[in-house]
Each structure stands twice: as C-alpha cells, then as structure tokens.
Amino acid sequence: MKVDQNLCLRCGGCVGVCPFDAIEATDGSVGPNQRCTDCGICGKVCPVGAIRVGKKL
Amino acid sequence: MERSYDVVVVGAGPAGSVAAQAAASGGASVLMLERRREIGVPVQCGEALSEDVLKEMKLKPDPSWAVNPTNSVKIVSPSGIAVRISERRVTGKVGYILNRKVFDKYLAIRAAEAGADIRVGTYVYGLVVRDGRVCGVRARGVDGDFEVEAKVVIAADGVGSRVARWAGMNTAIKLDDFESGVQFQMVGVDFESPSMLEFYLSSRIAPGGYAWVFPKGEHMANVGLGVLGSRAERRAIDYLRDFVARMPGLARGKVVEINAGGIPVGGPLKQTVKGNVVLVGDAARQVNALTGGGIDSAMRAGQIAGEVVADAIREGDVSEKRLREYERRWREKMGKSHEKYLKAKNVLLGLSDQELDQLAETLSRVDFERISLTDMLRALIKSHPKLLWKLRGLV
Ligand code: SF4
Ligand code: SF4
Numbered sequence: 362m363k364v365d366q367n368l369c370l371r372c373g374g375c376v377g378v379c380p381f382d383a384i385e386a387t388d389g390s391v392g393p394n395q396r397c398t399d400c401g402i403c404g405k406v407c408p409v410g411a412i413r414v415g416k417k418l
Numbered sequence: 419m420e421r422s423y424d425v426v427v428v429g430a431g432p433a434g435s436v437a438a439q440a441a442a443s444g445g446a447s448v449l450m451l452e453r454r455r456e457i458g459v460p461v462q463c464g465e466a467l468s469e470d471v472l473k474e475m476k477l478k479p480d481p482s483w484a485v486n487p488t489n490s491v492k493i494v495s496p497s498g499i500a501v502r503i504s505e506r507r508v509t510g511k512v513g514y515i516l517n518r519k520v521f522d523k524y525l526a527i528r529a530a531e532a533g534a535d536i537r538v539g540t541y542v543y544g545l546v547v548r549d550g551r552v553c554g555v556r557a558r559g560v561d562g563d564f565e566v567e568a569k570v571v572i573a574a575d576g577v578g579s580r581v582a583r584w585a586g587m588n589t590a591i592k593l594d595d596f597e598s599g600v601q602f603q604m605v606g607v608d609f610e611s612p613s614m615l616e617f618y619l620s621s622r623i624a625p626g627g628y629a630w631v632f633p634k635g636e637h638m639a640n641v642g643l644g645v646l647g648s649r650a651e652r653r654a655i656d657y658l659r660d661f662v663a664r665m666p667g668l669a670r671g672k673v674v675e676i677n678a679g680g681i682p683v684g685g686p687l688k689q690t691v692k693g694n695v696v697l698v699g700d701a702a703r704q705v706n707a708l709t710g711g712g713i714d715s716a717m718r719a720g721q722i723a724g725e726v727v728a729d730a731i732r733e734g735d736v737s738e739k740r741l742r743e744y745e746r747r748w749r750e751k752m753g754k755s756h757e758k759y760l761k762a763k764n765v766l767l768g769l770s771d772q773e774l775d776q777l778a779e780t781l782s783r784v785d786f787e788r789i790s791l792t793d794m795l796r797a798l799i800k801s802h803p804k805l806l807w808k809l810r811g812l813v
Contacts, residue, residue, distance in 0.1 A: 371460055374598060374680025377578025378647070380590045387541045387558075388454045405593060406647045408600040408654035408678040 362393045362403060368411035375403035375412060419535055419566075423449045424731045426555050426568035427534075428542050428581050430457045433699025433716035433723075434574030435525035436475065438534040440724020441572075446731045448534035449566060450526070451557055455539040458522030462679030463599035463642055463710075465516040466615065466632060471714040472514075475721065483521035484514040486634050489613050495778030496620035496771035502782075513615075515632050515640070516713070525717075545571070545584045552585055552694055569736050570727050571695045574720070577682045579701035585692045589701070593647035595684025597627050597710055600654040600676070601642025602662065607671035609633055618643075618661070621771050625649040627710075629661045631668070641668060644681055644710055646767075654678075681710040685760040690748070691741045698723045704748070708759040708766070715752055722747045 362383075364375075369391050376384045376391075383396035384403065391411075404412040423446075427438045430452035438450040454460075466488070472479055479487075489512045490504045530536055539560055546554035546565055554567040573581035577596070582589045609616060609631055616631040623629050626646025633639045641662060645654050655676075662668045682703040690702040698704070699716035706715065726744040730736050769777070 370600075370676060370678040372462060372599075372678035372680060373576055374596075374678065376580065377576065377591050377680050377682070378593065378596055379578070382580060382583050382590075385541075385543070386453070388539055402593065405650075406596055406598045406680060408598040409676075410653040410655070 362397050362399055362401075363413045364391045364393075365411045365413070366390055368409050369407075370409055370411075372408065374406050374408065378406050379403050419449065419537065420447070421565075422554075422567035423447045423535075424568070425449070425570050425572060425727055426451065426566060427572040427574055428555065429574035429576060429699075429701070430454075430526050430529075430536065430538070431462075431522060431574060431576070431699060431716065432525055432713050433701070433704075433720040434572065435522070435529045436717045436720030437572050437574060437698050437724040437727075438529035438536075439525070439532045440721050441728045442529060442532040442534040442724075444725055444728020444732070446728045448529070449568075450529060450534050450536045451540045451542055451555070452526075452536070452538045453541045456523075457526045457538060458519040461518045461675070461677045463601045463644070463677055463681065465518050465634075465640055466513055466711060467516050467521075467713050468513045471717055475717055479514055480524075483517045483524055485517045486515040486612060488513050488515060488615050488633070490611070491615045491617065492610060493778070493781075494616065494618045495775045496622065497775045499775060499778040499782055501778050501784075502614075515634050517634075542575070542581065545581065555581075569694065569731060570741070572723055572727065573695055573697045573701045574699050575701055577680050577700045577703065579697060582692065582695060582697050582701060585695040587687075587689065587692050587697075589687070589697075591680075591682055591703075592684065595682055595703075596647045597644035597681040597683050598647055598650065598654040598678075599627075599642060599644040599681050599710070600658050600678045601640050602658065602673040603634070603638075603675035603677070604641050604662075604668065604671040604673055605638050607631075607637055607639050607641070608667035609639060612636060619766070619774055621649075623661050624657055625651070626767060629658070631665075639668075639671075641671075642677070646683075681705060681712070683707045683710055683763060686753075686756050690745050691738055693738050694736045694741065696723050696727060696741055696744055704752070704756070706759045707756070707763040715756070718751060719748045722751070 427450040544556040618629040626649035627644035629643035704715040705712035
C-alpha cells in the first residue's frame with residue numbers, strides 16, 4: 362500500500378479500518394509499516410483516493 | 419514534562435481534552451499527547467454541537483467557536499421532497515455550528531488550566547507493558563523518542579484506536595460500520611436559512627450515508643457527505659463534487675477548505691475498559707449512529723472517564739473492576755439513546771429511495787408543532803403499511 366502524500370488529508374480514517382495495525386499516521390505523513398499485507402481495505406475508505414494498493418507499486 | 423504521570427491521555431480531540439481536564443480537576447497528574455502540531459487542525463468532519471452538552475460542561479457559547487446557532491432541520495428525500503422540523507418541538511434542542519479549530523484548542527486550554535501537561539506534535543507508537551500490565555506509552559516528539567509512565571492510559575485516539583489494540587482489544591472497524599466523510603467549507607453559497615441544518619438522503623447522492631449543508635453564517639457553509647465503505651462505488655470526494663454541482667445554491671460557491679474524516683456508525687463498543695486502559699469518544703465509537711455526530715457523546719464520556727479515573731487514582735485502585743465504573747456510568751447516561759439511534763440508522767439503511775420518498779411525502783404534510791415524534795411514526799406506519807415491518811422497531 363502506498364499513500365500519495367499530496368492527496369492525503371491526514372484524516373486517519375485508513376488507520377481505523379486496517380485490520381493489521383499497519384498504518385502510521387503522524388502529523389507529517391501517512392504510510393504503511395512492515396505489517397502491511399496489501400489487503401486493500403484501507404483503499405476502500407480513503408475519501409480522496411490517496412491510497413494505492415497492489416503489487417506494481 | 420515529568421517522566422511519570424497518574425494519567426496519560428492519547429489524543430487531544432474533545433473526548434481527550436475533556437477527560438484530561440476532568441482528571442486534572444480531580445487531583446490526578448495528567449499528560450495529554452497529540453500527534454498533530456496544532457490541536458484542532460486538520461479539522462475532521464462535522465462541526466455541530468447541541469446546546470445541552472454545553473450546559474452540562476458549564477461552557478458558555480463563545481462567538482469565537484460557537485459561530486452559528488441552529489434551531490431547525492430540513493431533511494430532503496431522493497426526489498427532492500423536503501421535510502422541515504423545528505428541532506426544539508421534536509427533541510427540545512437547539513445547537514451550534516462550531517469552529518472546531520478554535521473549539522478543540524479551547525477545550526485543550528481548559529485542560530491545561532486545570533493542571534494537565536500537554537505535548538503536541540507527539541506521536542504515540544506503542545505502550546510500555548510489564549508483566550502483562552500497561553505501565554505507560556512510547557512516543558516520538560520533536561526531541562526524539564521517550565517513554566512516560568502512567569497508572570492509567572486514556573485512549574482518545576479516534577476510530578479504530580491503536581492504543582486499545584496494543585492493549586489487546588480488536589478495535590479495527592468493519593467497512594459496514596464505517597462512513598468515509600469529506601467536507602468542503604464553502605463561501606458564496608445560498609441556502610434556505612442560516613439557522614437550518616440541511617440533510618440530503620439518497621443512494622445516488624451518498625450511498626449508505628447522507629449529504630449535509632451546515633450554515634456557518636450568511637453565504638458560508640460546511641457542505642459534506644459520508645458514504646458507507648461497503649456501498650460506495652467511487653471516492654467520497656467524487657460524490658461530494660457531484661452533489662455541489664447539482665445544487666443551485668452551491669454550484670457557484672468557492673471551496674476554501676477541505677476536511678475529511680472516518681465516522682464509526684455501528685454503535686459504541688461493547689467493552690470500553692481493558693485493564694487500566696480506558697476508551698473515550700470515537701475510540702469507543704460513542705457516536706450517534708444515525709447522524710454520525712460524535713462531539714456531544716465524546717465530551718460526556720470524557721467527563722465521566724476523567725472523574726472516575728481521578729477517583730480511582732485517589733483511592734489507589736486502578737484495576738479494571740474499579741475503572742468499569744466509567745463504563746457503567748456512560749452507558750447509564752447515553753447507552754439507551756445510542757441503541758435507539760443505531761436502530762433508526764439500520765431502518766433507514768434498509769429503505770429504498772422510493773420508500774424514502776414515500777416517507778418524506780407523508781412527513782412533509784405533518785404539523786410537527788402539534789404532534790409528537792411517536793404519534794408521527796404511528797401515523798406514518800398506518801399510511802404506509804408496507805413500511806410497517808421496517809419501521810416498527812422505532813415506535
Ligand atoms: S484515509 Fe486517505 S486521506 Fe485519510 S489519512 Fe488515510 S490516506 Fe490520508
Ligand atoms: S493494504 Fe491492508 S494491511 Fe496494508 S495498510 Fe491497507 S488495510 Fe492495512
């Protein structure tokens with residue numbers, strides 16, 4: 362999973378739905394930690410589509 | 419900052435700040451940690467608050483944060499039938515549209531004045547656990563990493579609370595219970611009345627949620643919507659752009675700010691105390707499932723949590739059993755209404771756009787000044803027997 366920092370509004374929504382506690386959201390950036398399984402759930406809730414999921418990243 | 423406190427509060431939203439203030443007022447030493455560098459920024463969605471909660475918190479509405487009083491609502495059905503309700507007649511309430519940037523900071527200042535220490539720009543990334551017991555938090559601030567000891571940790575870190583997960587609870591939220599919200603602050607817009615909250619229901623506008631227009635003054639409004647993660651086919655912001663473009667009063671307005679937020683709408687968590695970790699606000703999902711409004715409940719829960727935690731610390735007993743008084747008290751205060759809202763939400767979600775139109779058509783002919791909500795629902799069921807089974811839970 363990858364977050365487009367220009368689009369991301371730092372709302373923290375993705376953190377709440379990630380079943381693997383795999384998202385770190387500080388004031389400056391939002392992104393995955395090593396627990397991310399690329400399951401794609403967070404991408405479904407991002408209100409601005411800042412999250413890309415998939416192998417091609 | 420000390421290295422050891424009675425209470426560490428993670429998150430400085432309304433729930434965290436009110437909890438910190440109440441705990442500090444009760445004599446506990448309190449540290450509140452906030453990942454954002456500026457409390458209240460970025461704003462999350464929804465900025466409406468009821469007058470009742472301000473009274474309970476002994477807060478006098480100040481024009482710097484209570485920017486616009488509201489006293490009525492308009493609910494618009496998918497085909498455009500409007501139901502207008504003067505809120506006070508139905509629920510006995512009026513409210514305010516808030517400037518959250520000012521309000522959240524004001525609540526934090528009250529906590530500080532009560533004696534709480536505050537660290538902003540400080541990211542909590544783990545708990546200190548010894549012998550299976552939470553003894554503090556690990557955090558990263560401007561001066562690097564540090565650990566701070568705590569007898570009790572209050573998790574006010576929002577929906578899907580990571581603090582609670584680290585304490586061993588499974589708080590990750592299901593897509594079915596999660597609204598993705600996005601909001602434009604707009605200027606140069608027109609609406610029916612500055613004191614009227616507008617809600618738009620339609621699977622086309624906002625699948626599984628609704629769109630709102632909350633006036634912030636003449637020609638200024640928060641315009642937003644929430645969509646259910648499991649029903650939306652596009653990004654929330656795409657739905658919002660479409661909504662704005664289709665509304666004559668909004669289409670020519672300018673967007674001066676974009677906010678976003680995730681809203682838990684599946685009802686409060688069953689368990690809100692785990693060991694010496696206490697969950698408040700969105701972390702405990704104390705959110706009105708029908709409206710998605712969470713500030714009222716967050717503040718009420720924060721107040722109770724702060725009081726109970728301070729008492730527990732004074733008594734020297736911070737066991738889960740002792741801290742469960744918090745859970746008992748908040749459920750006593752608002753458990754029933756949360757259940758009712760959840761029921762109502764589930765009923766609404768089960769209605770088709772056509773059924774919503776039928777309902778609105780009947781409701782638009784009701785004189786709300788003469789009829790109670792229950793009578794109204796009864797009348798409704800009579801006129802739409804097919805809706806009966808869906809609505810019966812509400813009466
Ligand atoms: S949900 Fe989207 S906008 Fe919100 S923090 Fe995550 S990536 Fe950023
Ligand atoms: S892709 Fe799945 S595991 Fe990775 S951050 Fe998103 S929700 Fe978590």
